[in-house]
Amino acid sequence: MTEIVTESILSVAGLSASIAGQQVVEDVSFEMLPVGVTALLGRNGVGKTSTLRAIMGLIERSGEVTIAGQRVDREPTHRIVQRGVGYVPEDREVFSSLTVAENLRLAERDSSPNRQLIHELFPDLTDRAGQLAGTLSGGQQQMVSLARALVNDNRVLLVDEPTKGLAPLIVMDVAKALERAAQTVPVLLVEQNLQVVRMLAEKAIVLEGGRVVYDGSAEELLSNEALTKELLGVA
Amino acid sequence: MKSLSKLSQRTWWIVGGVLVVIAALLPLLNISIPGVLPGATYTPGTLQLLALALLFASLALSYHLLFGTAGMLSFGHALYFALGAYGLGIVLHETELTLLPALGLTLAIVITAAYLLGSLSLRVTGISFAMVTLAFAQAGNVLVRRNPGITGGEEGLRLDTEHIPDFFIGVVNTRNLYWLALALLVVVFVVVAWFENSRAGHAVTATRENELRVRVLGLRPFGVKLMAFVIASVLASLVGMVHLLLQSGTTPRATSADFTLTILVIVVLGGVGSRWGAIVGGIIYTLLDQRLTALASSDAIDGLPAILRIPLSEPLFILGTLFILVVLFLPGGIAGAVQRLSTGTSLAPQKRQRLEEAE
Amino acid sequence: MSTIILLLITGLGLGALYFLVASGLSLIYGLMGVLNFAHGSFLTLGAFAGWELARRMDGSSWGTLIASLVLGMAVGAFVAAATEFLLIRRLYNRHIEQVLVTVGLALASVALFEGIWGTDAIYVTAPEWLSQTTEILGARVPNDRFLMIGAAVLVLLGIVAFLRYTRFGLIIRAGVENRSMVTALGIDVRKAFTVVFAIGGAAAGLGGVLASHYFGYVSPQLGGSLLIFAFIVTVIGGLGSLAGAAIASVVVAVLQQFANYFWGGTGDLMVVLLLAVVLLVRPTGILGKKA
Numbered sequence: 001m002t003e004i005v006t007e008s009i010l011s012v013a014g015l016s017a018s019i020a021g022q023q024v025v026e027d028v029s030f031e032m033l034p035v036g037v038t039a040l041l042g043r044n045g046v047g048k049t050s051t052l053r054a055i056m057g058l059i060e061r062s063g064e065v066t067i068a069g070q071r072v073d074r075e076p077t078h079r080i081v082q083r084g085v086g087y088v089p090e091d092r093e094v095f096s097s098l099t100v101a102e103n104l105r106l107a108e109r110d111s112s113p114n115r116q117l118i119h120e121l122f123p124d125l126t127d128r129a130g131q132l133a134g135t136l137s138g139g140q141q142q143m144v145s146l147a148r149a150l151v152n153d154n155r156v157l158l159v160d161e162p163t164k165g166l167a168p169l170i171v172m173d174v175a176k177a178l179e180r181a182a183q184t185v186p187v188l189l190v191e192q193n194l195q196v197v198r199m200l201a202e203k204a205i206v207l208e209g210g211r212v213v214y215d216g217s218a219e220e221l222l223s224n225e226a227l228t229k230e231l232l233g234v235a
Numbered sequence: 236m237k238s239l240s241k242l243s244q245r246t247w248w249i250v251g252g253v254l255v256v257i258a259a260l261l262p263l264l265n266i267s268i269p270g271v272l273p274g275a276t277y278t279p280g281t282l283q284l285l286a287l288a289l290l291f292a293s294l295a296l297s298y299h300l301l302f303g304t305a306g307m308l309s310f311g312h313a314l315y316f317a318l319g320a321y322g323l324g325i326v327l328h329e330t331e332l333t334l335l336p337a338l339g340l341t342l343a344i345v346i347t348a349a350y351l352l353g354s355l356s357l358r359v360t361g362i363s364f365a366m367v368t369l370a371f372a373q374a375g376n377v378l379v380r381r382n383p384g385i386t387g388g389e390e391g392l393r394l395d396t397e398h399i400p401d402f403f404i405g406v407v408n409t410r411n412l413y414w415l416a417l418a419l420l421v422v423v424f425v426v427v428a429w430f431e432n433s434r435a436g437h438a439v440t441a442t443r444e445n446e447l448r449v450r451v452l453g454l455r456p457f458g459v460k461l462m463a464f465v466i467a468s469v470l471a472s473l474v475g476m477v478h479l480l481l482q483s484g485t486t487p488r489a490t491s492a493d494f495t496l497t498i499l500v501i502v503v504l505g506g507v508g509s510r511w512g513a514i515v516g517g518i519i520y521t522l523l524d525q526r527l528t529a530l531a532s533s534d535a536i537d538g539l540p541a542i543l544r545i546p547l548s549e550p551l552f553i554l555g556t557l558f559i560l561v562v563l564f565l566p567g568g569i570a571g572a573v574q575r576l577s578t579g580t581s582l583a584p585q586k587r588q589r590l591e592e593a594e
Numbered sequence: 595m596s597t598i599i600l601l602l603i604t605g606l607g608l609g610a611l612y613f614l615v616a617s618g619l620s621l622i623y624g625l626m627g628v629l630n631f632a633h634g635s636f637l638t639l640g641a642f643a644g645w646e647l648a649r650r651m652d653g654s655s656w657g658t659l660i661a662s663l664v665l666g667m668a669v670g671a672f673v674a675a676a677t678e679f680l681l682i683r684r685l686y687n688r689h690i691e692q693v694l695v696t697v698g699l700a701l702a703s704v705a706l707f708e709g710i711w712g713t714d715a716i717y718v719t720a721p722e723w724l725s726q727t728t729e730i731l732g733a734r735v736p737n738d739r740f741l742m743i744g745a746a747v748l749v750l751l752g753i754v755a756f757l758r759y760t761r762f763g764l765i766i767r768a769g770v771e772n773r774s775m776v777t778a779l780g781i782d783v784r785k786a787f788t789v790v791f792a793i794g795g796a797a798a799g800l801g802g803v804l805a806s807h808y809f810g811y812v813s814p815q816l817g818g819s820l821l822i823f824a825f826i827v828t829v830i831g832g833l834g835s836l837a838g839a840a841i842a843s844v845v846v847a848v849l850q851q852f853a854n855y856f857w858g859g860t861g862d863l864m865v866v867l868l869l870a871v872v873l874l875v876r877p878t879g880i881l882g883k884k885a
Contacts (some may be wrong), residue, residue, distance in 0.1 A: 366829045548709060
């Protein structure tokens, strides 16, 4: 008998996390789709960012986190990343005193980084290679932050609110870059902009009070106005 | 066995009271503990050492209030001890005041200085606060060394006994000074306990754990922190004053950064965040320091090869090494270890947390 | 005029020493959040190593001086890296405990130095040129000042080049700004910790040998007395800022010299006063980032 084990790329079971003694994630469990975009949604302050940070080992956490069949919840952050996790944090977190080129160079883990892809996706960054990242606009900083993740071949991407505070035109640029990335690597996306979610995500997970309250099709969720309003507070 | 931690607050106070009574009776008893005390408990030499141990316990308690309770890592606590010692010594020498008025005047000076320097230092937090307090203390050190006309400079200041009551003077009256030191320890303990259980004390503890939350609650962390700073400074200065009487003088070492570090070492050895730990740490440190100094000059050490002799003949080397080992392997210090033994559980993470909150 | 020139250059020489200590302190604090109390001991050990070498060779030759400077650097770097590797690393991210360990190390090491070399100052010999003076605009400036200034400038340039052109330098610069993001890019930032300790230790060890020539002696207390001013310099310059440390070193030392000369030996107090003023006006220091 042959059985194809479609092992999940990233699964979380009973994940809890706290910041300075305060619980911010409580017993969260979900699985990501092995391809495409899985959206992690919820109202402000329900623990979406904290969930990503807990997966990354950036805050105190307990519970199980499995990446490609390997438990990683006791590993330090850099080890988790080296397993092939790309992380685009909330608020970009570019190194403002480093140039664009230095930001990218720092991020390169692979022996053959995808410089060509970065150039195609964000030609602007090539022109601004020598500029200090702190002097870039918000949209450009977001591109640096995305580029830092996309420059390596990853098994999974964790992207936290990539369109926050950006002008509508730039939002579409970012969304297109993510769409292209999602063709080769599964993405776990935290996003407030439901238009972007509609465009990219197949699966949606909704958190409330640090717990999972919806786990299913993104389309079903977003086409049900009452449910969307109830869970996300917006239509 | 009933675990130590389950004993009620009241039981602890009773145990403390009994210990104080026993301590008060020591000068009237003839108890010898070879290897720990230099002679029987009624002899002036032993009483001098015990009084010193009690003073270090008080000083550690005052630092506990600052560091353990309020989470302020000060590297300048010695300044207030020195202000008490030098202040009282200078007032007694330069004026015609008798002991009590001189004490009052010195206290007024200390409160003013602590309030001013505290307000300034508390503009910054964490490591910057540590460095600023260190700098102010260093200024005090410079002032003392550079003005030998008033402070005695490197030689130190000798106590002017003209206006001191007779019962505090002379070797035969060492036991009176011992009782004074014991009384001071009780006073310091009560003040610290009272502050910790007061509204301001709770606020300052909350500030240590989460300054932001305290702000949200509408409390001003600055005010309660300053209050803790001034109280701790005043208590330290009182210890300095009694120390001046006990040692018949004071030296610039009292103003040095090393002296503050010594207090810090005591508190960490005893266990950060524990009142009892601070007291036990102060007593053990004093006895250990005295024993190690005796050991350093003993014949047994003299006969050793240089590689062993040199480290063992430096008490501070042994204490420093011991301190490093405690920080690395015994978080929570002596108090933490005792609690672990009595409850059989590991409290290490909690104690570490406590230490980190102090940042 | 000649007095002012003399005070200025002497101040620069002293500032150079402060910078050699403060640069390491500031880098270590910036990257790791550790206030290193043992830094003075790295300096003292470097100074003693230089002296031990010089007394076995011809102390008045230039070759010996250079060899002792190199040895001081090497000893400082080695001991500092070992400190990080054996003590600090065990307490990863526990900043207060890391500080406490360095406090213990400072106390124990000074005591050990006293046990080995005694508590008295030991006078050092140097090439004759260093004890001579050079006339600049009418001021007779002791030549050792130039050695201090030259060495500090070289160290500053060396550290800047290291930070700018090497991968470790890149990691350190990024880590000073946002350490957790560096780890989130898959970099084990702890390796950089050992490197900054080694760099800081090397600068301090070099500073130790230079300080022994500036003051004319070595003693177990040498490092501790410079360390306090280096702390003040790092706070005034802004914790974690190398440029801030460089500027503040010069400002503090020059102020100290002028106040000592014109206001009757009040240099040390003026420095503390300056610190108070900086904290009132700008609590993060001259070039410090927001806490």
